[in-house]
Amino acid sequence: MRALAIVAVLLASSVAAAETVPDLIKLIENQPNDMDRSVWKEKRRDAAKKLAQSKDKKAVPELEKLADAETFDVIGDIAIEGLGTLRDPSAVPTLQKIAGDESREKSQRDLAKKALAKLGATAAAPVPETTGKPVTGLETTPTGPTGPTGPTGPTGPTTPATTTPAASDGAVDSSTGSQLIDSGAAKPTADMPALPELADDTLAAYDRITFAGGTASVAYDTNRKRLDAAADLAGQWQHRIEREAMAWGADAGAHLVTGLINPDGRAQTRGAQLDVDADGEARLYAGQLYGIGRAAASLQLDYISDVDAMNANNDYKQTTTQADLQVAVGGGYGRVLDVGAAIRVRRLARTLDAARALGKPIDAATSRKLQLTWWALRGERSSFRSLVATVAILREAGILLGEPDAGLAYEILNVLRDTQLFVRPSGLDINMTFSEGYLRRPEGLVAQDFENGRVEQLLVNAGYGTQLDDDKLEIAGTAYARYRLFAADGTPAPYGAGATAHMTRYTYGEHGDPLGMFDLTGIVELSSDDRMNTDKGLHLEGQLGFTMLFNQASGLRLAGSIAEDGGTIFFGANLQATYGLLDAVFAR
């Protein structure tokens, strides 16, 4: 009876092994569609352990492949041990190569030596790689003199070449269609730009230059003998640096609107408006609390000449000048950072991970280097240098396992070009300041007690932002309050307060192509002029928008809004559709 039971157990074990080995290999190589990637990674580690315990020689090639390729996941260690457990002599060359590979961690080399001992073999020098061979799963990464240079990039003597395994031995990842390729030859590295200098404790920074030519036209109508000319030009510079103990930012902008309408006869309209403004802010932090100082200045010049066709008494000519100079001091809590560049790094890591090309997580130093490189290359018309530099940095850091093929290169390029990653707020910030300033206004407004001369006020500003669901969902908002202080008797002391909240859902296609976004916005504003014959104003507004990008030339934007202001309800709808003809061309 006892012997019968043992035979039954052995039979069951044998049947189970025969059934599970192919299934285990399939699970290791292909992520099930209904399984989360992190869960799958755990499952394939378990599967590798089961392969090692299966005592089935069919498991050896798979374990050899894992031992060879999985340098940064513990599944590689499991596979090395498993090859020793299975005691198959065919695994000796693979284990010897690992044992002699100085670029691998010592723990892995020791595991390989132990496995070789179980097989009765000894560690020997690995077979040197030859260049120019087809896909092997291994490649040589040149570093040193051809690597990154610049203020923060590594420089100095040549470092030894490293040998890193390709993640999938040329196998196409079923979920993304991407893979790593390996020519076995040394890869060209990027022409690395000089990186901007930022202090080590910099939390975030941005530098933006915007130039917009809204309208610029000249036309002459020979039929009506009318000359029209118009120009609307604007430029803005924004710079901000957030460090642990301090932060500062500055904005400066200019806007020019000018035009001429000159029909036949006496009538003529011409005018120009120039606005120049600048403001700056500095904060000193003690933990999350901070003291804040702000300054703002603006100048607006207007010139308008509107000549009537018939009656000189109806001519209108005006030249006005307005100027503001204000400062504010106060305190606050927290800060809101633009984390768009950090999200781009995270998207890059997810893209590599999905393609099984992520050797290890992108560390803080590599993230910084990537972001500063993109910063340095932001003025480039082409994304070529950015792509080449990104791949070189990731390769050098051992994060990108092998050279990306066309599919993965396309996905990386999509991440680098993603315009949905600009201005992505994160954090909470609230401050209150007292402002003193001098406003210069035209006589017509001064006579009606509009704010003029010295103006003191209390200002409250708040901001919030968070990025959720793999950075594809943004929830953000701002709020403000303002009250004029110390107004003279009989002079209005207006106040106002308001808040805006918005939620944006960003969507992407299978290969990282931006598909569009869904956005929802709510606005509430309350104000009082503190004048006779005017009442308090309350504005409530909701907006809903949907943007869909069909391809690079076609898109659809549908938005609707409803607002209530002063007892009046406004409905608005906007449909914008762009369709690009998709040409198919052939020429011999």
Place this chain on the structure above:
Amino acid sequence: MTKWLVLALLCAACSAGDDTATGAHAQCGEGGAITGSGCSGAVTTAQDACWRLVDCGAIPVSSDNNNVFDWGACVDRIETYIDVGQGLVISCIGASSCDALRVPGSPDQPDGNQLSCFHLGGR
């Protein structure tokens, strides 16, 4: 192909009273340059431009008095101009500070002829 459909319906019957409603002002409506960042929204249409005037406390949002230059009258006025004139008026309003947009009588009884940006529209 680019197609725009802009629809703005004014529900005058919903007006709460029979007088002038000045409406709420935005953050940039008062206080000078130090509060100016609240008026950074794009102004590209006649409706946008007239909302900016309401936000700045230059004109009322609505009035039962036909002689008051309110939001609706503002949109009507801009749309009477030739194309280049419309563009200039909209650009001028979008680029102005709020205080530069106010005129004597603002916000409940503004003198429409004193709104200097409207003179860029031509005659």
